[in-house]
Amino acid sequence: MAFFQKLKDRLFKSSSKLDEGLDAIVEDGGTEEAVAPPPAEPAPPPADPVPPPAAHAPPPVVAPAPVTPPPQPEAARPGLLGRLMGRAVPQTVVRRTLDDEMLEQLEELLIAADMGVDTALRVTANMAEGRMGRRLSSDEIKQLLATEIARIMEPVARPMPLFPKRPQVVLVVGVNGSGKTTTIGKLASQFRAAGKSVVIAAGDTFRAAAVEQLQVWGDRAGVPVLTAPEGSDPASLAFDAMTRAQEDGADLLLIDTAGRLQNRQDLMEELAKIVRVIRKKDETAPHNTLLVLDATTGQNALSQVDIFRKIADVSGLVMTKLDGTAKGGVLVALADRFGLPIHAIGVGEQIDDLAPFDPEEFAAALTGLDLKA
Numbered sequence: 001m002a003f004f005q006k007l008k009d010r011l012f013k014s015s016s017k018l019d020e021g022l023d024a025i026v027e028d029g030g031t032e033e034a035v036a037p038p039p040a041e042p043a044p045p046p047a048d049p050v051p052p053p054a055a056h057a058p059p060p061v062v063a064p065a066p067v068t069p070p071p072q073p074e075a076a077r078p079g080l081l082g083r084l085m086g087r088a089v090p091q092t093v094v095r096r097t098l099d100d101e102m103l104e105q106l107e108e109l110l111i112a113a114d115m116g117v118d119t120a121l122r123v124t125a126n127m128a129e130g131r132m133g134r135r136l137s138s139d140e141i142k143q144l145l146a147t148e149i150a151r152i153m154e155p156v157a158r159p160m161p162l163f164p165k166r167p168q169v170v171l172v173v174g175v176n177g178s179g180k181t182t183t184i185g186k187l188a189s190q191f192r193a194a195g196k197s198v199v200i201a202a203g204d205t206f207r208a209a210a211v212e213q214l215q216v217w218g219d220r221a222g223v224p225v226l227t228a229p230e231g232s233d234p235a236s237l238a239f240d241a242m243t244r245a246q247e248d249g250a251d252l253l254l255i256d257t258a259g260r261l262q263n264r265q266d267l268m269e270e271l272a273k274i275v276r277v278i279r280k281k282d283e284t285a286p287h288n289t290l291l292v293l294d295a296t297t298g299q300n301a302l303s304q305v306d307i308f309r310k311i312a313d314v315s316g317l318v319m320t321k322l323d324g325t326a327k328g329g330v331l332v333a334l335a336d337r338f339g340l341p342i343h344a345i346g347v348g349e350q351i352d353d354l355a356p357f358d359p360e361e362f363a364a365a366l367t368g369l370d371l372k373a
């Protein structure tokens, strides 16, 4: 749970935004009631109906783990020590009846958290289904919201697939400044730590600074970085890098690319040429095309996915800069709209600040829900 804490701390701005918003919505129109009322949720039906055991069947050795923990009362009764010491335990909780007005406020809050209109409407509709008229506390709403978000994110939370092919060629695309270089450095370091040999190609040959930065990351990760003179053909560098990676028997070749969307046609041709050239060496390459997106751009990330899917065969996403942004909700919109796998998230500038994407932790961090370890 240590990483969750880090993620939650770093997602502080976004979680506090939703967190405080949800509290405010419940308080606006809610009323206090005594704690420990009947649980808000009916017991969930079992995920798979289990046939009754046959009379002669031996008793099960291990009880199946419950899919959902049983609903907890809003606040536990104070322990004996707590009562003896007179520790203050909340006696009341604010609940508000879920109605159209509250639903509208929830929709607005989710839209403001960059979830996008369609996704926000879908999330709130699913949350509300079968619960209209029920009285809910802000913790219960956070729980419902987190469950709904995790449900949307679950199918897209996939690590980057690894293939037996050597080298596995990973083309990394994205607009300038999205965090491509940093992500390549972090990926290289993680694969090295997992015992893989990696080669990096600094394919943004038009920006000397980008090449230098990649060399710094390569040094940190202990990975060779192949470069070419400024302004030279990135496809020719990619070809050389492919040759080198094959000769070295490298497991992975990570290719950085330019991100000049200002001239989309040029970029499209450049990426197409890189792909053509590396296919001369391996017709199944590139095996992954990662689109790196900057979470702080919010809704703009959606149009970047649209554009890059047209100019490259994007196979998965990496979302950077989720630390300290108030726009983490855009990931939910991305998952809902495109369904592209989210392989990893960047939560800082250091080499180990790239984490696998965990939908439940993300949903909890985004909604400000406390995950019990």
Ligand SMILES: Nc1nc2c(ncn2[C@@H]2O[C@H](COP(=O)(O)OP(=O)(O)OP(=O)(O)O)[C@@H](O)[C@H]2O)c(=O)[nH]1
Pocket: 174, 175, 176, 177, 178, 179, 180, 181, 182, 183, 204, 209, 210, 213, 259, 320, 321, 322, 323, 345, 346, 347, 348, 349, 353
């Ligand atoms: N806070 C934070 N900063 C990040 C993260 N990933 C990248 N950055 C920073 O974002 C800035 C841009 O990252 P780069 O990796 O240079 O982005 P790029 O896409 O390669 O950009 P160009 O080199 O301009 O093509 C740098 O200052 C990075 O340190 C992240 O997950 N969190």
